[in-house]
Amino acid sequence: xxxxxxxxxxxxxxxxxxxxxxxxxxxxxxxxxxxxxxxxxxxxxxxxxxxxxxxxxxxxxxxxxxxxxxxxxxxxxxxxxxxxxxxxxxxxxxxxxxxxxxxxxxxxxxxxxxxxxxxxxxxxxxxxxxxxxxxxxxxxxxxxxxxxxxxxxxxxxxxxxxxxxxxxxxxxxxxxxxxxxxxxxxxxxxxxxxxxxxxxxxxxxxxxxxxxxxxxxxxxxxxxxxxxxxxxxxxxxxxxxxxxxxxxxxxxxxxxxxxxxxxxxxxxxxxxxxxxxxxxxxxxxxxxxxxxxxxxxxxxxxxxxx
Amino acid sequence: xxxxxxxxxxxxxxxxxxxxxxxxxxxxxxxxxxxxxxxxxxxxxxxxxxxxxxxxxxxxxxxxxxxxxxxxxxxxxxxxxxxxxxxxxxxxxxxxxxxxxxxxxxxxxxxxxxxxxxxxxxxxxxxxxxxxxxxxxxxxxxxxxxxxxxxxxxxxxxxxxxxxxxxxxxxxxxxxxxxxxxxxxxxxxxxxxxxxxxxxxxxxxxxxxxxxxxxxxxxxxxxxxxxxxxxxxxxxxxxxxxxxxxxxxxxxxxxxxxxxxxxxxxxxxxxxxxxxxxxxxxx
Numbered sequence: 001x002x003x004x005x006x007x008x009x010x011x012x013x014x015x016x017x018x019x020x021x022x023x024x025x026x027x028x029x030x031x032x033x034x035x036x037x038x039x040x041x042x043x044x045x046x047x048x049x050x051x052x053x054x055x056x057x058x059x060x061x062x063x064x065x066x067x068x069x070x071x072x073x074x075x076x077x078x079x080x081x082x083x084x085x086x087x088x089x090x091x092x093x094x095x096x097x098x099x100x101x102x103x104x105x106x107x108x109x110x111x112x113x114x115x116x117x118x119x120x121x122x123x124x125x126x127x128x129x130x131x132x133x134x135x136x137x138x139x140x141x142x143x144x145x146x147x148x149x150x151x152x153x154x155x156x157x158x159x160x161x162x163x164x165x166x167x168x169x170x171x172x173x174x175x176x177x178x179x180x181x182x183x184x185x186x187x188x189x190x191x192x193x194x195x196x197x198x199x200x201x202x203x204x205x206x207x208x209x210x211x212x213x214x215x216x217x218x219x220x221x222x223x224x225x226x227x228x229x230x231x232x233x234x235x236x237x238x239x240x241x242x243x244x245x246x247x248x249x250x251x252x253x254x255x256x257x258x259x260x261x262x263x264x265x266x267x268x269x270x271x272x273x274x275x276x277x278x279x280x281x282x283x284x285x286x287x288x289x290x291x292x293x294x295x296x297x298x299x300x301x302x303x304x305x306x
Numbered sequence: 307x308x309x310x311x312x313x314x315x316x317x318x319x320x321x322x323x324x325x326x327x328x329x330x331x332x333x334x335x336x337x338x339x340x341x342x343x344x345x346x347x348x349x350x351x352x353x354x355x356x357x358x359x360x361x362x363x364x365x366x367x368x369x370x371x372x373x374x375x376x377x378x379x380x381x382x383x384x385x386x387x388x389x390x391x392x393x394x395x396x397x398x399x400x401x402x403x404x405x406x407x408x409x410x411x412x413x414x415x416x417x418x419x420x421x422x423x424x425x426x427x428x429x430x431x432x433x434x435x436x437x438x439x440x441x442x443x444x445x446x447x448x449x450x451x452x453x454x455x456x457x458x459x460x461x462x463x464x465x466x467x468x469x470x471x472x473x474x475x476x477x478x479x480x481x482x483x484x485x486x487x488x489x490x491x492x493x494x495x496x497x498x499x500x501x502x503x504x505x506x507x508x509x510x511x512x513x514x515x516x517x518x519x520x521x522x523x524x525x526x527x528x529x530x531x532x533x534x535x536x537x538x539x540x541x542x543x544x545x546x547x548x549x550x551x552x553x554x555x556x557x558x559x560x561x562x563x564x565x566x567x568x569x570x571x572x573x574x575x576x577x578x579x580x581x582x583x584x585x586x587x588x589x
Binding site: 015017021022032102119126140264 | 312349464492496569572
């Protein structure tokens with residue numbers, strides 16, 4: 001080890017490229033951004049000139065802005081629904097593909113495939129399904145005529161458009177979460193099951209007292225992953241609904257399916273108010289840090305218990 | 307004794323999988339239709355599969371989509387970003403592991419802390435900072451490959467350093483001592499002995515970051531912009547789908563063509579990919 005004390009040149013030379021990129025892309029923008037959120041920064045202003053310090057105005061304004069409040073609520077509901085749907089689907093499929101099914105490996109690959117494709121592209125694909133493919137079923141099958149009615153288009157109403165976002169988000173993500181459950185289930189030592197069988201435990205007993213506790217461990221990871229990723233959703237939102245349809249909230253016309261990430265983006269670029277967008281991004285950041293801290297402390301506590 | 311229910315489950319899961327993957331079938335059959343039948347009969351099989359190649363050729367050559375140039379830009383950006391986001395973090399992680407000083411610990415902790423930073427909080431200042439750099443130094447970072455790759459290094463390095471760090475910690479130091487005694491220089495120890503040992507981590511990081519960079523939309527949207535000289539595949543699809551709203555035959559073909567490279571890659575290396583992605587989740 002002492003070789004390195006004489007070799008701090010190697011130390012800094014090897015770190016230099018990474019430190020440079022880290023400073024340029026993460027550290028400087030992070031602190032500059034924190035500062036900008038307290039100013040009246042806008043599209044024409046540059047660092048250093050024509051910036052005025054406005055204190056917490058951007059934050060208080062944001063918390064009074066109907067579009068931000070609505071978006072926050074909408075994102076919360078979306079996240080809760082998404083976490084539930086993803087985990088239910090993922091656990092069900094994981095249990096199926098860890099049983100003795102003949103083609104279990106094919107199923108694993110198959111359910112994983114949507115995760116490989118970017119949310120942006122999947123959003124356009126599902127937009128076609130909701131706007132064209134499903135109505136066309138109504139046109140050709142008399143019993144399902146209601147599907148063809150333009151008033152029933154999934155993406156034209158907020159509750160169903162929210163459902164559509166959940167369907168696409170879960171469809172994309174469930175296969176990935178399934179794989180984490182599969183790894184957890186397969187990590188259970190087979191001896192445990194053998195011992196249980198010798199003790200006379202039936203398959204339900206084995207499931208309840210061996211498989212469930214093992215899944216519970218993976219659950220901390222999957223909960224956190226699905227929560228944070230649903231909360232950050234942007235791509236599917238952008239391509240599937242683009243925030244529409246419009247609605248009224250607290251006497252203001254706003255986007256009806258605008259998730260937080262999109263609200264931040266739109267505030268800055270469509271509304272041309274970069275400082276307000278940055279302030280909302282800071283709020284967004286704080287929420288994610290809180291998620292992460294809760295996850296870390298929870299994991300620590302669990303490890304201590306074991 | 308439980309044969310019958312197993313067959314039933316097999317049928318059920320198979321049916322579920324077919325439904326689950328049916329959206330991809332919809333893309334395929336509608337990429338082989340003309341603009342009329344794609345909206346009239348979206349669920350029907352195409353009359354003439356030859357139309358698929360007509361559509362693909364249109365996408366590949368059309369100057370309004372610039373699919374071919376976007377494809378090569380995507381390949382170039384992904385490949386170059388992967389080179390830098392494995393190589394530089396690997397050497398950084400190595401000196402951080404082998405140097406037991408406070409400075410080294412603090413730097414490592416900073417990298418790990420940055421893992422929680424969501425892109426949203428740095429995206430606006432990043433763009434204005436890149437612009438400021440151009441005004442001061444003349445170095446173009448917006449709308450260039452260099453800026454794009456630098457951004458991927460910046461956002462990808464935290465996870466990379468973290469994963470290499472965890473792996474290198476478990477490499478016995480005696481290996482390096484032996485090399486030093488044989489007269490190898492410090493960098494030589496890394497390049498000749500450590501770097502080859504890191505192959506499994508290179509693969510995991512390559513897959514994790516590769517999938518992310520290839521599919522990424524928001525970062526290229528901000529750094530490269532929509533409809534500029536350099537665009538990635540997701541940008542090209544967004545640009546095209548946004549501008550030609552009703553041309554579903556071509557939009558779906560462009561979607562199909564954007565999916566093909568990833569799917570081919572997946573079928574070649576499925577085991578590795580799944581292992582890598584699951585490993586990445588448990589960071």
